[in-house]
Amino acid sequence: xxxxxxxxxxxxxxxxxxxxxxxxxxxxxxxxxxxxxxxxxxxxxxxxxxxxxxxxxxxxxxxxxxxxxxxxxxxxxxxxxxxxxxxxxxxxxxxxxxxxxxxxxxxxxxxxxxxxxxxxxxxxxxxxxxxxxxxxxxxxxxxxxxxxxxxxxxxxxxxxxxxxxxxxxxxxxxxxxxxxxxxxxxxxxxxxxxxxxxxxxxxxxxxxxxxxxxxxxxxxxxxxxxxxxxxxxxxxxxxxxxxxxxxxxxxxxxxxxxxxxxxxxxxxxxxxxxxxxxxxxxxxxxxxxxxxxxxxxxxxxxxxxxxxxxxxxxxxxxxxxxxxxxxxxxxxxxxxxxxxxxxxxxxxxxxxxxxxxxxxxxxxxxxxxxxxxxxxxxxxxxxxxxxxxxxxxxxxxxxxxxxxxx
Numbered sequence: 348x349x350x351x352x353x354x355x356x357x358x359x360x361x362x363x364x365x366x367x368x369x370x371x372x373x374x375x376x377x378x379x380x381x382x383x384x385x386x387x388x389x390x391x392x393x394x395x396x397x398x399x400x401x402x403x404x405x406x407x408x409x410x411x412x413x414x415x416x417x418x419x420x421x422x423x424x425x426x427x428x429x430x431x432x433x434x435x436x437x438x439x440x441x442x443x444x445x446x447x448x449x450x451x452x453x454x455x456x457x458x459x460x461x462x463x464x465x466x467x468x469x470x471x472x473x474x475x476x477x478x479x480x481x482x483x484x485x486x487x488x489x490x491x492x493x494x495x496x497x498x499x500x501x502x503x504x505x506x507x508x509x510x511x512x513x514x515x516x517x518x519x520x521x522x523x524x525x526x527x528x529x530x531x532x533x534x535x536x537x538x539x540x541x542x543x544x545x546x547x548x549x550x551x552x553x554x555x556x557x558x559x560x561x562x563x564x565x566x567x568x569x570x571x572x573x574x575x576x577x578x579x580x581x582x583x584x585x586x587x588x589x590x591x592x593x594x595x596x597x598x599x600x601x602x603x604x605x606x607x608x609x610x611x612x613x614x615x616x617x618x619x620x621x622x623x624x625x626x627x628x629x630x631x632x633x634x635x636x637x638x639x640x641x642x643x644x645x646x647x648x649x650x651x652x653x654x655x656x657x658x659x660x661x662x663x664x665x666x667x668x669x670x671x672x673x674x675x676x677x678x679x680x681x682x683x684x685x686x687x688x689x690x691x692x693x694x695x696x697x698x699x700x701x702x703x704x705x706x707x708x709x710x711x712x713x714x715x716x717x718x719x720x721x722x723x724x725x726x727x728x729x730x731x732x733x734x735x736x737x738x739x740x741x742x743x744x745x746x747x748x749x750x751x752x753x
Contacts, residue, residue, distance in 0.1 A: 370391045372388075424513065438516050438517035449519070460526055463634050464504075464507065508523065521648055524646075538631060588610070604637060698715030
């Protein structure tokens with residue numbers, strides 16, 4: 348089993364002295380496991396990582412500046428591209444922040460639908476992370492099963508939102524569409540297959556000796572260090588810290604459903620894998636409760652300053668046309684002030700810091716992406732490990748290039 352070793356232990360290891368000079372190796376950015384733009388400058392003693400200097404690269408889309416020249420509503424397509432595996436969660440996190448500035452109270456049905464679609468998106472994110480992580484360790488079958496399950500979810504997402512990936516589904520004050528009439532039936536047909544996929548992946552990987560040897564004891568981080576670096580989500584919970592914004596500061600319908608927060612004990616790659624597997628089950632549990640208790644009603648606030656009027660009103664009345672025109676061209680007028688709002692995305696705390704000067708455009712908008720902070724601590728997780736341990740560790744962080752854009 349590859350165990351991570353401290354630098355102090357390395358210095359006392361007689362094997363270290365066999366190499367007169369350390370080797371500096373660039374891993375990435377073209378390496379397929381480095382996701383395109385990431386580079387790790389490694390100082391190696393044989394196959395032992397003595398030092399790791401990660402660079403996130405230049406996948407620079409100018410998210411903040413693009414948002415500052417757009418109306419509040421035009422920001423939604425940019426949030427899609429933060430974490431493009433679970434874009435609904437990005438949409439909802441941004442909408443929630445602006446709605447707090449507007450002091451909007453959403454209809455009950457809207458909150459429930461948001462919770463359902465957010466958890467559907469979380470399942471997509473976790474299956475992608477689990478499957479891709481297994482693939483890069485050679486477990487091709489586990490990857491295919493996980494991606495098949497994700498595709499079933501994406502079919503459902505497409506039916507509700509009209510798109511599979513960059514969906515722009517949320518709206519300030521509500522949602523673009525309600526659930527489809529047959530959503531419950533469609534979900535009832537998918538849910539057993541998701542459980543079956545979890546069972547198959549569990550059989551293929553969880554107790555697989557090769558998988559365990561590559562995952563257990565590697566990429567470990569303590570709870571204290573994880574908190575210090577700003578870790579959140581599965582990476583923090585795997586270290587034993589049960590911090591989940593859905594529980595600690597409930598929003599939407601999370602305060603009205605019962606679910607557990609899975610935690611690990613060692614904070615290693617294996618625990619991060621197990622936490623994500625368990626969180627898929629909890630997401631299914633949340634969706635089932637929301638569908639059972641789904642209230643009737645609107646999915647958009649009844650506020651002409653925020654919600655666009657119906658098309659027949661726009662086409663047949665001057666008041667409706669002017670209302671539509673002002674929201675589209677001038678933007679929703681958000682009161683002057685500032686706010687930091689956080690929601691629980693697939694990889695952890697997704698925060699938006701927003702400053703408004705009282706106009707139809709954000710004066711300042713900054714995103715707090717969960718992956719950025721995990722990349723800040725990856726050197727701590729890798730130094731003292733073997734070079735082969737870099738791949739599973741990088742995978743269990745589930746770094747998404749779009750959201751660490753700086």
